[in-house]
Amino acid sequence: MRRALRSIISSLAVAGLAAACGGDSSGPGSGGSTSTAITVGNNFFNPNATTVPNGATVTWTWGAGSASHNVTFDGGPASATQTSGTYTRTFMAAGSYPYHCTVHGTSMSGTVVVQ
Numbered sequence: 708m709r710r711a712l713r714s715i716i717s718s719l720a721v722a723g724l725a726a727a728c729g730g731d732s733s734g735p736g737s738g739g740s741t742s743t744a745i746t747v748g749n750n751f752f753n754p755n756a757t758t759v760p761n762g763a764t765v766t767w768t769w770g771a772g773s774a775s776h777n778v779t780f781d782g783g784p785a786s787a788t789q790t791s792g793t794y795t796r797t798f799m800a801a802g803s804y805p806y807h808c809t810v811h812g813t814s815m816s817g818t819v820v821v822q
């Protein structure tokens with residue numbers, strides 16, 4: 708009896724998770740964002756994945772109260788390590804451009820997909 712109840716509860720939990728993940732049709736890319744404005748937060752980029760057209764300029768803006776962070780692309784270039792201000796990069800070729808903050812490692816990372 709107890710085992711049957713547990714089985715029902717776990718299948719309900721799975722159904723709930725599936726529902727929470729569904730229904731997002733906001734756009735291309737895994738993050739669904741097409742924003743060219745990215746906030747550098749404390750140990751995160753928001754959005755951390757964005758899809759932009761070829762030729763787009765993406766701007767990273769350090770948030771208020773920011774610790775030292777940088778935007779470093781796996782194949783270069785990189786921003787300065789800073790606590791405020793902005794960094795921009797214009798993308799002239801289609802592809803996927805992963806980046807991260809070298810202060811905080813891959814736990815603070817993001818990707819720009821250029822179409």
Ligand SMILES: [Cu+2]
Binds near residue numbers: 777810811815
């Ligand atoms: Cu960082």
